[in-house]
Amino acid sequence: MTDHHDFDKNYLENGKGFKSWFFTVDHKRLGVMYLWAIGVFFVLAAIASFLIRFEHLSPGQTIISAQTYNVLFTLHGAVMVFLFIVPGVAASFGNFLIPLMIGARDVIFPKLNLYSFWIYCAGSLILLLSLAAPVDTGWTFYTPYSIDTGTNVILVTFGVFVLGFSSILTGINFIVSMHKLRAPGLTWDRLPLFCWAAYATSLLQVLATPVVGITLLLLIGERYFGLGFFDPAKGGDPVLFQHFFWFYSHPAVYIMILPAMGIISEVIPVFSRKPIFGYKAIAYSSLAIALISFLVWGHHMFTSGQSKLINIIFSVITFAVAVPTAIKVFNWLWTMYKGSVELSAAMLYSLAFIFLFTIGGLTGLFLGALAADVHLHDTYFVVAHMHYVMIGGTVFGLFSAIHFWYPKMWGKMFDEFKAKIAFTLIFIGFNIVFFPQFILGTQGMPRRYFNYAPEFETLHQLSTYGTWILGVGFIYMLYTLFKPVGAADSNPYRSVSLEWQMPSPPPTLNFKEIPTVTTSTYDYGTKVEQEA
Amino acid sequence: MQIMKFIKSLAYPSEMLPPIVEEESHFDPETEHSAAKLGMWLFLATELLLFGGLFAAYAIFRAKYPVMFAEGSANLDVVLGSVNTVILIFSSWTVAVAVTAIQENKIKLVQVMLWITLICAAIFGINKYFEYSYKLSNGIGPGTDIFYSIYFAATGVHMLHVFIGMAVLGVILKRTYEGRYSKEKFTAIEIGGLYWHLVDLIWIYLFPLLYLVG
Numbered sequence: 001m002t003d004h005h006d007f008d009k010n011y012l013e014n015g016k017g018f019k020s021w022f023f024t025v026d027h028k029r030l031g032v033m034y035l036w037a038i039g040v041f042f043v044l045a046a047i048a049s050f051l052i053r054f055e056h057l058s059p060g061q062t063i064i065s066a067q068t069y070n071v072l073f074t075l076h077g078a079v080m081v082f083l084f085i086v087p088g089v090a091a092s093f094g095n096f097l098i099p100l101m102i103g104a105r106d107v108i109f110p111k112l113n114l115y116s117f118w119i120y121c122a123g124s125l126i127l128l129l130s131l132a133a134p135v136d137t138g139w140t141f142y143t144p145y146s147i148d149t150g151t152n153v154i155l156v157t158f159g160v161f162v163l164g165f166s167s168i169l170t171g172i173n174f175i176v177s178m179h180k181l182r183a184p185g186l187t188w189d190r191l192p193l194f195c196w197a198a199y200a201t202s203l204l205q206v207l208a209t210p211v212v213g214i215t216l217l218l219l220i221g222e223r224y225f226g227l228g229f230f231d232p233a234k235g236g237d238p239v240l241f242q243h244f245f246w247f248y249s250h251p252a253v254y255i256m257i258l259p260a261m262g263i264i265s266e267v268i269p270v271f272s273r274k275p276i277f278g279y280k281a282i283a284y285s286s287l288a289i290a291l292i293s294f295l296v297w298g299h300h301m302f303t304s305g306q307s308k309l310i311n312i313i314f315s316v317i318t319f320a321v322a323v324p325t326a327i328k329v330f331n332w333l334w335t336m337y338k339g340s341v342e343l344s345a346a347m348l349y350s351l352a353f354i355f356l357f358t359i360g361g362l363t364g365l366f367l368g369a370l371a372a373d374v375h376l377h378d379t380y381f382v383v384a385h386m387h388y389v390m391i392g393g394t395v396f397g398l399f400s401a402i403h404f405w406y407p408k409m410w411g412k413m414f415d416e417f418k419a420k421i422a423f424t425l426i427f428i429g430f431n432i433v434f435f436p437q438f439i440l441g442t443q444g445m446p447r448r449y450f451n452y453a454p455e456f457e458t459l460h461q462l463s464t465y466g467t468w469i470l471g472v473g474f475i476y477m478l479y480t481l482f483k484p485v486g487a488a489d490s491n492p493y494r495s496v497s498l499e500w501q502m503p504s505p506p507p508t509l510n511f512k513e514i515p516t517v518t519t520s521t522y523d524y525g526t527k528v529e530q531e532a
Numbered sequence: 533m534q535i536m537k538f539i540k541s542l543a544y545p546s547e548m549l550p551p552i553v554e555e556e557s558h559f560d561p562e563t564e565h566s567a568a569k570l571g572m573w574l575f576l577a578t579e580l581l582l583f584g585g586l587f588a589a590y591a592i593f594r595a596k597y598p599v600m601f602a603e604g605s606a607n608l609d610v611v612l613g614s615v616n617t618v619i620l621i622f623s624s625w626t627v628a629v630a631v632t633a634i635q636e637n638k639i640k641l642v643q644v645m646l647w648i649t650l651i652c653a654a655i656f657g658i659n660k661y662f663e664y665s666y667k668l669s670n671g672i673g674p675g676t677d678i679f680y681s682i683y684f685a686a687t688g689v690h691m692l693h694v695f696i697g698m699a700v701l702g703v704i705l706k707r708t709y710e711g712r713y714s715k716e717k718f719t720a721i722e723i724g725g726l727y728w729h730l731v732d733l734i735w736i737y738l739f740p741l742l743y744l745v746g
Contacts (some may be wrong), residue, residue, distance in 0.1 A: 105558040108567045172574045180567040181559070210578040214585035218685060226675030227685055229589055235597060235678045244585055509558065 007512045010411065010505040025110035026508060030117050031096030032409065035402075037120070038084045038092060042395075045079035048072045050471060053433070053464040059452050066450040070136035071151075073448060077139030082160050083124050085394055086252055089259035090205070091120070091170055093401050094198045096409065098174055100499035101192045103183025103517065105509045108176045112169055120166040127159030138448060140249070143230040143241040147222050154223055157216040164209045164216075167255075171205030174198055183498075185517035192497055192521045193282050197262025200286040204251045204258075204293065212248030215241065239304050246297035254293040256390060257357075258286055260397025261328055264350045267404050268332050270495045271347040272339030275522040278331035285324035292321050299368055303377045311370055318368035325361055329354060344493075345419035349400035352427050356392025360385055363438065378448075381441025384434045391430060399426075402481065407488030411505040418480040425473030432466030497521045565719045572723040576730050579693070583734055586686045590741060593678045604679030605745035607672075609663060613743040616659050617735065623652035624732040627701070627725040634718040639708060642721065646705040649728065653698045660691055683742055690734055697731045700724045 011028045015021075021029055052072050055062045064072070095113065099106055107113050133152040137145055146153050178199055182191070219241070221227040228234025230241045269276045276282065298306060298314035332354055341347070363385040366372045376382065406414055436459040437445075445456050452460060491500040498515065499506070557564060594601045630645035667673070667680075674684035704724045707713065713721055 108559065108564075109571065110558075168575075168578050172571050175574060176567050176571045179570060180563050206574055206578055207581060210582035211585050214582045214689070217689070218585075218589075221674065221685055225684070226673070227681040228675060228678050229681055229685075234675065234681070235593070235600075236681070237592075240589065240592065244588075 007507050007509055009508055010503065011508045012411070012505050014508045023114070025106065025114050027095045027099050027107050027110065027113060028409075028506060028508075030113055031092050031094070033117060034087060034095060034120070035092040037124070038088055041079050041083040041124070045076050045084060046471075046474070048076040048079070050467050052076060053467045055450075056452070056460045057464050058461075059454055059457060061450075067136065069450045070448075071134040074135050074138050075131070078127065078135070078156060078160075080390075081139050081252075082127065082163055085256045085390060086167060087120060087163075087170075088256060088394065089263065089398050089401065090174075090198060090201050090255065091116075091166075093194075093263065093398075093405065094170070094174060094201075094259060097405070097499060098177060098195060098198055099181070100502070100506060100510060101195050101497065101521075102178060102181055103186055103498055103511060103515045104177065104181035105511060105514075107173050108180055109173050113173055116166045116169040116173070119162060119169070123159050123162035123164075123166060125159075126162055127156055130155035130159065140245060141216075141219060141241075142245075143219070143222070143238040144232075146219060147231065154220050157219055161213055161216045161220075164213045167205045168209050171202035171209075174202040175206065183515050183517050189280065189283075190517055190520050191283075193265035193276065193279070193286075194259070194262035196283040197258045197265070197286045200290040201255050201258045203287075204255045204290050208248045208251035208255070208294070211244060212252075215244035215248070218244075239301070239306065242301050242304060243297065246300045247294075250297040250300065251290070251293040253389070254289055256394050257397075258289065260353065260394045260401075261286065263397045263401045263404070264332060264353050265328075266497065267346050267350040267400050268335050269522045269524055270404075270493050271342045271344055271350075272336045273342075273524045274335055274339040275520065275524055276331070277334035277337075278327070279520070279522065281327050282331050285327045288324040289321065292317065292324070296321060299373075302370060302373045315368055315370050319365065322361065322365060329358060329361075343420075344403075345414075345416055345423055346400050346404035348420060348423045348427075349396050349403065352423070353393060353396040353400065356388055356396060356430070360388030360390075360392055363388065376441055378446055379441035380437040380445045380447055383447045384437035384441060387434045387437075391434075399423075399477070404493070405499075406481070407492050408499060408504050408506070410484065411488055412484035413486050413488045413492065414480055415483065415485050419477065422473055422477035422480055425469055425476060427473075429466050429468070429470030429473050433463050433470055434466075436460075436463045436466075496523050561717070568719045568723055569726075572726050576726065579730055579734075583686070583689070586682065586689065587737070587741075590682050590686070593682065594745075597678060600677055600679050601745050604677065604683065605743060608683070608743050609666070610743050612659050612663055613739055616656050617739045619652045619656050619659075620732045620735050623649045623656075624729050626652070627728045631718070631722050631725045634713055634721050635715050637715040639711075639713070642713070643705065643708050646701055646708070649701055650698060650705065653694055653701075656694060657691065660687065686738055686742070690731070690738060693731045693734065697728050700727055 011026055014026075015024070021033060024030065051064065052069065055064050055069055095107070130152040133150075135149075135151045135153055135156045137149055137151070137153060141153065141157060178191070178195060218227060218229050222230055228236040230236050230238050232238065265276060265282055296314055296318045298310055299318045302311050302314075343351075363381070367376055367382060367385060403414070403419060406412070440456055440459050440463075441447075443456065445452060488504045490502065490504050493500070496519075498517070498521070501515075502510065559567075626645040626648045630642045630649070633639075633641040633645065664684075672680055674681055701724055704713075704720055707720070
């Protein structure tokens with residue numbers, strides 16, 4: 001078991017070759033592999049989106065046929081949602097960080113953790129196999145079209161079903177780890193906020209995923225055995241599919257965003273040199289978001305013909321989500337207030353997160369308002385809103401994490417200046433892509449349409465030009481990250497949290513002696529900091 | 533070596549189940565035992581939510597088509613359904629006895645009880661097979677109407693869980709012969725038992741909802 005070596009060798013050096021990685025139970029290696037996997041899928045899905053945007057340079061056909069277009073936006077959505085953003089931050093940085101942050105040698109079920117990764121790989125492969133007869137339903141697989149279309153819906157939905165297992169098992173692993181493996185003295189109110197966010201995320205993964213599992217099984221049964229749940233001809237109800245689907249997929253939105261919020265809560269105090277403002281408010285607001293997220297799924301269906309009363313109820317609860325999210329935003333702002341703010345690359349991504357996520361969140365209120373939603377439903381306004389939350393939120397949070405924990409993960413430093421240039425390109429490019437889409441949406445441009453009216457051409461072109469800047473930014477960011485500039489010491493950002501109090505990269509079994517925690521994770525500007 | 537292990541673990545899928553903790557470990561046995569139980573309870577919660585979707589669909593469609601449900605239910609074989617219910621409840625008892633027995637180091641009793649459980653599960657499956665094939669030979673299938681959609685979907689997914697439970701208990705039984713369990717080390721039996729109770733519990737709800745509506 002605990003070999004002497006495992007405390008001396010860092011996790012990157014401990015074993016070489018494919019087998020030492022693919023069969024490892026080391027949470028850090030698994031986190032790194034998830035990071036690679038989601039990175040590859042992100043690039044794949046991003047390429048699809050670049051083609052989609054290129055197609056919109058002019059009305060009518062520009063480069064691809066209408067069917068290819070349908071396939072591409074389905075591929076983009078399905079890969080981004082199920083392969084990239086749902087596992088995303090939680091599986092990659094969650095795996096890498098949680099044991100380090102709670103002072104444990106691994107997650108509680110290390111083998112299960114490896115199996116989860118294998119299941120993730122298997123599910124991804126199944127989903128991608130469907131490319132042989134690519135699906136054109138959109139990532140939401142709405143009935144009745146998903147039952148009628150001749151494309152490979154069964155394979156894709158089965159892939160998503162398998163991926164669900166990976167998500168559930170990872171969630172269970174994290175929850176139990178945080179209950180059973182916290183180091184002595186690490187009480188719940190000293191737990192890093194990233195862990196709180198990961199805990200809330202895991203709860204959602206465990207409680208919401210099974211529902212989409214049975215939904216997709218029923219959809220497969222509908223196509224394969226002729227079940228009638230969603231088929232009006234047999235007395236079923238296609239809208240029932242939407243209810244089931246969003247009962248998972250709305251909480252899934254918070255599976256995507258909560259871990260990113262955890263990252264922001266870690267990065268901001270370090271680069272403001274101040275304790276986090278409102279620790280408990282941020283911690284509990286994660287749980288509040290998780291709870292409310294189960295009660296708002298109907299806001300995806302305001303125009304589906306569901307009852308007016310239920311529309312009003314869902315609308316009101318949707319507005320309630322703004323409260324815990326705003327609590328977080330204001331607490332981050334107050335953390336920075338009168339702090340000594342250092343604009344490092346990681347901090348810039350976090351600041352951009354606050355700015356872009358606020359735009360994404362506030363436009364969500366437009367969509368949550370019943371009267372406005374009738375006009376904006378299924379337009380580019382929704383597309384822009386969602387991307388402001390998912391890219392401006394989750395992806396910027398992920399990039400912040402990649403930069404912030406880069407020294408810890410790889411034991412090296414990157415070029416801060418180049419990283420800031422990449423950030424600038426990404427930030428500008430992103431806004432040029434998606435801000436015009438808000439305007440397009442208010443003018444009535446429907447989402448998922450191959451063609452568009454000539455008066456939308458200028459804004460569409462602007463949006464497409466933005467993708468080019470964004471693409472250059474991504475490539476430059478990768479270039480910067482793949483060109484490290486020297487070794488990192490154990491704690492280059494003078495953080496006081498536990499994972500920085502060990503060598504970079506961490507040794508295989510993390511802690512030779514399990515540490516005893518005596519202070520909060522955010523004691524900046526105090527005696528503890530000077531000692532660190 | 534590792535590839536062989538991997539292939540072996542595919543052959544015994546229950547080895548992939550979370551709580552079957554292996555010898556090597558960084559954590560003390562007490563933590564692992566309580567962690568495995570917590571993990572299993574969380575997993576059972578996901579199972580309840582999985583079936584929750586089916587129960588929700590049942591509630592919606594039964595409210596919409598009360599007559600169809602009454603008629604469909606009247607056409608199910610109540611006797612066979614009742615027999616199966618008794619068999620499953622009995623098998624839950626045998627598993628519970630096995631869990632108690634291992635804590636008193638009575639390996640022989642554990643083995644007998646697990647064998648009886650597996651036989652009960654097999655009888656349950658055989659009965660279900662006759663029920664299904666009788667319906668199908670009369671031209672009634674999953675697509676006949678909404679009631680039968682729910683009947684086949686719910687009992688089918690439940691049957692799948694019976695098979696998984698049999699695989700789990702089968703591997704545990706095999707391991708009892710390898711001397712892997714004792715009164716100090718019985719986590720796998722306990723959580724395997726928990727899983728089997730859930731399979732039983734789901735059926736206890738499915739039986740009245742499907743067979744006793746009229």
